[in-house]
Amino acid sequence: MASGEHPPLRHADRSARATRILAIRALLIDKGVVGAAEVDDVVLRAQARTPADGAKVVARAWTDEAFRERLLADARAAVGELGYRLSHDAELSVVENTAAVHHLIVCTLCSCYPTSLLGAPPDWYKSFAYRQRAVVEPRSVLHEFGMELPDEMELRVVDSTADVRYLVLPRRPPGTEGMSEHALAGLVTRDSMIGVAEARGP
Amino acid sequence: MARLIGPGDRVTVRAAQVSHHHRTPWFVKGRSGTVQAVHGAFPNPESRAHGGTGLPKRRLCQVAFRQTDIWAERYRGGSDDKLLVDILEHWLDRG
Numbered sequence: 001m002a003s004g005e006h007p008p009l010r011h012a013d014r015s016a017r018a019t020r021i022l023a024i025r026a027l028l029i030d031k032g033v034v035g036a037a038e039v040d041d042v043v044l045r046a047q048a049r050t051p052a053d054g055a056k057v058v059a060r061a062w063t064d065e066a067f068r069e070r071l072l073a074d075a076r077a078a079v080g081e082l083g084y085r086l087s088h089d090a091e092l093s094v095v096e097n098t099a100a101v102h103h104l105i106v107c108t109l110c111s112c113y114p115t116s117l118l119g120a121p122p123d124w125y126k127s128f129a130y131r132q133r134a135v136v137e138p139r140s141v142l143h144e145f146g147m148e149l150p151d152e153m154e155l156r157v158v159d160s161t162a163d164v165r166y167l168v169l170p171r172r173p174p175g176t177e178g179m180s181e182h183a184l185a186g187l188v189t190r191d192s193m194i195g196v197a198e199a200r201g202p
Numbered sequence: 203m204a205r206l207i208g209p210g211d212r213v214t215v216r217a218a219q220v221s222h223h224h225r226t227p228w229f230v231k232g233r234s235g236t237v238q239a240v241h242g243a244f245p246n247p248e249s250r251a252h253g254g255t256g257l258p259k260r261r262l263c264q265v266a267f268r269q270t271d272i273w274a275e276r277y278r279g280g281s282d283d284k285l286l287v288d289i290l291e292h293w294l295d296r297g
Contacts, residue, residue, distance in 0.1 A: 091241060108227050135229065139279045154282040157269075161225045162262050162288040163244040 045087070049119040054167060055188035057082060057117060058199075061094075062172045063181045071169070072096055079117065086116045096169040097195070101154045104142065104195035105166045106134035114165040118190060125194065135159060145196040168195040176202050206261070206291075211237045213265060213294040223251035226293045230285075234297075235267035238286060246290065261291040 028034050057079055061068040071078040075092040086092055092114060095103040107113065108131050113121035124130050133141050138157050142149055149155055158166050170192040176184060179202065191197035207213060217232035225247055240263050245256025269283040277283070 093241070108229075109225055135285055136273060136276070137278060138283075151280055153280070154284065155269075155279060156266075156284045156286055159227065159285065159287045161227060162241075162247070162290065164241050164262070164264075164288055 046115045046120055049116060051118050051188075051190035051193065052185070053084065053119075054114070054117040054190070054193045055185040057084070057094075057167075058169055058188045058193065059181045059185035061169055062176075062184055068096075068169075075167070084117065090116075091164045092116070092167065093164050094167045094169050095156070095158060097171050099153075099171070101156060102149055102195065103166075103168050104134060104138050104155065104157045105160065105168060106131060106157060107160045108132070108135055109161050112160040112165060114167045114193075116165070117167055118193060122190070142196060145191065147197060168193050170195075170197075170199040173199050173201045207237055207240070207263060207294060207296065209237050209239055212297060213237055213263070214297055215265070215289060216293050216295060218293075220248075222248055224248050224293075226289055227287060229272055230265070230267060230287050230289070233267055233272055235265040235271075235287075237263050237294075238266045239264045241288065244290075248290075262288050263291055263294060264288050265294070 025039060029036050029039070057071065060082060061071050067078060067081070070081075071094050075094045076086050078094075079086065079092065090112070095105075097103055106125075111121055111126040111131075113125060115121070130141070135157055138155055139149060142155075160166050170188065172184070173187060176187070187200040187202065189197060189200060192199045212234065213236070214234045215226060215230045215232060240261055243259035243261050246254075246258070246260045247256070250256040264286055265288075267285045267287065268281065269277045269279060269285055270281055272285060
C-alpha cells in the first residue's frame, strides 16, 4: 500500500482499534514475544487495582509519620509493607503536596500511570488535550478541574516520560484530626492522587 | 574520569532531531534545567524499541525546568513554577 493510504474502515473507530489491538496481541504471542498467560496476567493485575488501593497508602502516610518518610524515600519498599508487590516494569515515586508546592502528573508521550496502585487511568488522562495542556497551561487545567492555586504556590508538573510512575501524596484536609486511617482513606480520591484535585473534606 | 551527573547539576538537553524512537519530549530539547534526582539505570528504550537489548543501561535523571524558560511569555503562572521531566543521561550535557 502506498504511504499515506489507509485501509478502509469497515467499523466504527473504536472497533477498528479493538481489531488492531487483538491483531497485535496475536502477533506477539505467535512470535513468542509474550505468552497468552502473561498478557492475561498483566490485564488481571491492572483490573485488580482501584484508586482505593492508592488511598490506603495515602491514609497510612497521613497517620504514620515514619511510614510517610519511608514512602517518599523508597516508595516500592514502603507500599510493599502494605502488601502491594509492584512489578519490575516500572519504578514508583511518590511526590508530596504541601502548603507551598503542588504537584500535577502527566505523561506527555503516552499515558504512563501508576496502575499498580490506581488501576487503569481515566480516559481524560490519555487524551491529547490533557497531555498537551497539562504542561503548557497547567493552571488553566487545574481551574477547569475546580482548583484555584494561589499565585505564590509553586506548581510542579511532573512528566513521566520514562520508567518511573508518579503518585501524588495530597495534603491532609483540615478538620480531620482524630479520624481513623480507614475513614481518612475515604477522603482520598483518584484525582487527588493525580494532582488535579485536593482530597475531599470531612 | 569525569564525575557523573547528579542532583543540583545544571544541564542542557541535547537538541538532536533523531528519527528512531526516543523519549525526550520536543519542548525540552535545547533547554537548560537543574537535575533534581537520579532514578537509577534503566534499559535504553531507544534500543529496545527497535529489537535491541537495551544494554548498556542508561541513568535516568529527573530534570527541573522553569516553566518560563520553556514557554516564555506564553506561560501563565508564577516564576517558581516548574516542569519536571525524566531524561536519560545521554541526552544531557553539563551547563
